[in-house]
Amino acid sequence: MDGRAHVVDAYCPHLGANLAVGGRVVGDCIECPFHGWQFRGEDGKCTTIPYTDKVPDFAQIKTWPSCEVNGMILVWYHCDGGAPEWAVPEQAEITSKEWVYRGYTEHFVSAHIQEIPENAADFAHLTFLHGPVFMSGTDLRYTRSKLWDSVKHCWKAEWQPEPEPNKHCSQMVVQHSLTVFGKHFSFLDFFVRARQVGPGLVFLTFEHAFLGRGVILQSVTPVEPLLQHVVHRIYYQRAMPAAIPKFILNVECIQFERDIMIWNNKQYLSKPLLVKEDSTIQRHRRWFAQFYSKNSTRFTRQKDGLDW
Missing domain, CATH: 3.90.380.10 (Naphthalene 1,2-dioxygenase Alpha Subunit; Chain A, domain 1)
Structure with missing residues (x-):
């Protein structure tokens, strides 16, 4: 292990198992509890499938930009998929x-x-x-x-x-x-x-x-x-x-x-x-409006009637 924290999607792209429930860290990978597939934290690439000799190139899980600072693991989310635009300062x-x-x-x-x-x-x-x-x-x-x-x-x-x-x-x-x-x-x-x-x-x-x-x-x-x-x-x-x-x-x-x-x-x-x-x-x-973009989820409510 390189000691760095990585963030990936919660669900295995194979058959949808929750990696946070029964999954485990193996080296620099997260191992799926369902079939043992292992995904590298750095880039999401699948490195191991226990029951096959060749891992397909397309076998991959989504990774999220993250950092570990001030005792917290922080994840960057942008609704348009944009890359991090600024860093969280250290105290x-x-x-x-x-x-x-x-x-x-x-x-x-x-x-x-x-x-x-x-x-x-x-x-x-x-x-x-x-x-x-x-x-x-x-x-x-x-x-x-x-x-x-x-x-x-x-x-x-x-x-x-x-x-x-x-x-x-x-x-x-x-x-x-x-x-x-x-x-x-x-x-x-x-x-x-x-x-x-x-x-x-x-x-x-x-x-x-x-x-x-x-x-x-x-x-x-x-x-x-x-x-x-x-x-x-x-x-x-x-x-x-x-x-x-x-x-x-x-x-x-x-x-x-x-x-x-x-x-x-x-x-x-x-x-x-x-x-x-x-x-x-x-x-x-x-x-605060700078943190919204065109595709940001909007707050909506029923203006007419009682369907709320």
Whole structure:
């Protein structure tokens, strides 16, 4: 084995067996559990058929462009079959092992793929949805309870697309503070930079005066129409006790699950009713449009009648 990760189609082109169920890696090949055909990961060529002396030249499985970076295996998908147009950057602190893995959260979200990254440009929701302190929980019926009304998260945010050659990237800069009975406690301030790379990957790097520095990697993977698989992985300074990044990840999870309660019960509006203070949302939509092409699957719904 060469130690590199390769991605091929899940189903054997011979008789359709699922290579992920009972298949195994043999050298640099994946072996089908049904008849033992072996396909090379690098180019998909069939190298072995146990019951024949000659492997046909056309015996091949589809391979997908992929890379292994920041502890993740990422696959490039383009609906028109286009080759990768940009690379996923390494987080230097992860590569050097200065920051170490400290856990993950996983969610399935019933939403249009655009809804999740669009949060970065929706500044108004930060104060309204994420203003109530995290101790008030995730159920939006109770987050504004009088018990926790004296403690508030305060947010200041900016969003900008990046220029060439990184037009596929954008950045949201967030300054967070906490108030108790209206009084600002500066030792709870922290700074977050959320860098979106392509349509489905975000680097949330953050730093705090005494809690240190780290990153949460957010990946959004479409599973089926209007269903997204979202994973958050946290890497943190090795010298910091593991309890600190686990606490940060838990707080982030609570805030994210507030969004999920909205996403899972809303509808996607291609032409929303916006006011001038929402202008960043329109800018974000224009930026995100680069990830669609002529043959991209379109979201459609029945406009007339009740056939939905």
